[in-house]
Amino acid sequence: MNPSEAVAYLNRWYGSHERVEPLLAIMQDMEPREALELFRDEWSGCDDTRAYTTHVVDTLEAISYDLDWRDVLTDDDRKKFDALPDQIMVWRGSDESTIKGACWSLDRKVAEKFARGHRMMCNPRPTLARAVVSKWDVLFFFTDRNESEVLLDPFDLPEMEIVSVKGAAA
Structure with a gap:
């Protein structure tokens, strides 16, 4: 399946909450550059990715052995990352039960929004975490949707600190 066929297939048959697994499966059968370009273009259309954290991390790490993921960033994202x-x-915002995840933001306000819930998801225990990481540990970087998202391996994170969510009930 070529990238444009993959996009059409994902958009026709899968909603945003069920798109991660088929996206990763399609990437497995592609050349590294095509796979990372597809990931770059389709990741922000995926919601509720928590159950696939290990699979996402493993897929990105495997592909990145063959190709530096930064080589497929948009020019604007590459300049911002560099x-x-x-x-x-x-920063990461989520429910307390899933605070150790792969999706983080450079923007605290974005993470606070995710802590409270977003797009049909409500978090009963909004939690906000922060950590200082090496930019060389980032697995992918996106600025679309104004989320300043970085993907990290949650199992290799340094110690994170839980901080209060502004405006959340105590």
Whole structure:
């Protein structure tokens, strides 16, 4: 399946909450550059990715052995990533039960929004975490949807700190 066929297939048969698994399966059968370009273009259309964290991390790490993921970033995202300092503060908002995940943001306000819930998801225990990581540990970087999203391996994270969510009930 070529990338444009993959996009049509994903959009026709899968909603945003069920798209991750078929996206990753399609990527397995592609050349590394095509797979990462498809991931770059389709990831932001995926919601509720928590159950696939290990599969996402493993897929990105496997493909990145053959190709530097930064080579497929948009020009704008590549400039923004290259301008980041070596150590970056990242934020993650989610329910307390899933705080150790792969999706983080460079923007605290974005993470706070995710802590409260978004797009049909409500978190009963909104939780916000922050950590300082090396930018070289980032598995992928996106600025579309104004989320300043970084994907990280949650099993290789340094110690994270839980902080209060502004405006959340205590």
